[in-house]
Amino acid sequence: MKRVVIAFMAIIVMSQVAISQQLLKEQRMDWWREARFGMFIHWGVYAIPAGIWDGRQIGGIGEWIMNRGKIPVNDYQAMARQFNPVKYDPDAWVRMAKDAGMKYIIITSKHHDGFALFESEASKWNVADHTIYGKDLLKPLAEACKKHGIKLGFYYSQAQDWVNPGGTAIRRLTKEGWANPDSVIIDAYTKEHNGHWDWRQETKTFEQYIDEVSVPQVRELLTNYGDIAVLWWDTPSGMTDEAATKLQALLALQPQIITNDRLKRPNFPGDHKTPEQRIPNLADLDGTDWETCMTMNGTWGYKSYDLNYKSPQTLIRNLIDIASKGGNFLLNVGPTAEGEFPQQSIDILAEMGKWMKVNGEAIYGTKAGPWGLFSLGRCTRKDTRNGTSLYFSVFEWPSDGKISVPGLKNGVISARLLADGKRLRTTRSKDGVLTISLPEITPDPKATVIRVDVRGKVADKIPQ
Missing domain, CATH: 3.20.20.80 (Glycosidases)
Structure with missing residues (x-):
């Protein structure tokens, strides 16, 4: 019985050490992930x-x-x-x-x-x-x-x-x-x-x-x-x-x-x-x-x-x-x-x-976007005090002036261009697709970023 107790205590100690090491790694990696x-x-x-x-x-x-x-x-x-x-x-x-x-x-x-x-x-x-x-x-x-x-x-x-x-x-x-x-x-x-x-x-x-x-x-x-x-x-x-x-x-x-x-x-x-x-x-x-x-x-x-x-x-x-x-x-x-x-x-x-x-x-301090790859560009996200900021970087400016974002259940607070701060109109269809209306011409052909702030935390994975 004594051996069982000792073995059990050893497992607990090893687990605590592993958790401590992981916490230390998280602290060490914090600036790097932000950078x-x-x-x-x-x-x-x-x-x-x-x-x-x-x-x-x-x-x-x-x-x-x-x-x-x-x-x-x-x-x-x-x-x-x-x-x-x-x-x-x-x-x-x-x-x-x-x-x-x-x-x-x-x-x-x-x-x-x-x-x-x-x-x-x-x-x-x-x-x-x-x-x-x-x-x-x-x-x-x-x-x-x-x-x-x-x-x-x-x-x-x-x-x-x-x-x-x-x-x-x-x-x-x-x-x-x-x-x-x-x-x-x-x-x-x-x-x-x-x-x-x-x-x-x-x-x-x-x-x-x-x-x-x-x-x-x-x-x-x-x-x-x-x-x-x-x-x-x-x-x-x-x-x-x-x-x-x-x-x-x-x-x-x-x-x-x-x-x-x-x-x-x-x-x-x-x-x-x-x-x-x-x-x-x-x-x-x-x-x-x-x-x-x-x-x-x-x-x-x-x-x-x-x-x-x-x-x-x-x-x-x-x-x-x-x-x-x-x-x-x-x-x-x-x-x-x-x-x-x-x-x-x-x-x-x-x-x-x-x-x-x-x-x-x-870019700074962001996490991977929940949708994977978009045909028009990419998405990053950042947790905020009031919810989540989504950043849609558009590579190919849509000819119809609209971007469709499927599966986003969070309520939209605002949408705007980072280039000039211009507010953008958003609508949501019955099947939950968010549509963002864009200017006719892209502000930056290299990549134009649209920031969409939503309420609550966004899921890590959202199917397109």
Whole structure:
């Protein structure tokens, strides 16, 4: 009997711990769910070649040039010494993010080439010790974020590292970079050496790399830069539970920090999922927090010749689509080696900022719309003191000047355009379809938002 009581008490304690942990997570995630929109920054010495090595355009994304171009470690490090971002203005970067309506910034503190944008005692392969610039790049960014009220997070490549010995390397065939005549030899070598193409990459074990580089550098990041909102792991290639446990233990240095799902799958799920370059379908969503990360053009790190930028309209509608499904949007900028945002990115951010200044309430702090997808656009919702605010973002302006909303049983308080505050007429049919009468011409072709305030809480799911 005594054993039964002890077992019963243990179950109660475990349940209470689980509830407590869930409550703590809800508190940690509160600002993130309110924010909905953030900036990703991929920056490093790969911005110097900007997609070109030895006179050749190297295929794939810019920050992978070392791997896809099979650049020897010594050559890559020699190139990196000239990194000198004299036009770097972190205050301007943060102001551009804020003016665009973004609430947080995630920057690549160390990408897969192992180069750290911060001064590190764990490896001299960093901006302060290895370049003519000679200064930590993250400290002034942290100061600017604090000044402007923007949350700061660090991306960190915890396993894959192509310069610090012992780091892993995801194997890429030589043809993915360029038509190297020695591709057969090189590909045979990388197959035998777990993706590595230079013997210098294998002079230490993965365990040594974790203990000597990854763990101490993450400790530095969580100790030397004030409050850090997010730690964004990437590519858990070769990760072990033991290595992941060591890294996860460091999170105690920043108890409020949020992490993603890329430390080691599936045993270390983090706080949110990270669909990359895509927006999930409704069927993909399982109630877990998620964040779509996406490029403005075709690359994360700067490539001088990638000018295939998405339009502001496309990116605004992506943001709306993501919010309508309950997710966050992390939109990338790849600065130049001099430390400037490309002009195309600046222009896109400015256009998105104009839209957000008018319509931001349809994004910030909203929940997924109850109807799923509308053919004319998307819907988000927000609980209020007196009921619910529904935000209908219209992409395709109806030719008949009307929008029909099925199944809404709540009484309508008001309907108006966010663009100019104009009140809109609403009627309800006998079968419960709400009709909103619109102006003849859309105020904003990118997306016009209609706010409909209703009494009471709206159901989570309403069939169309």
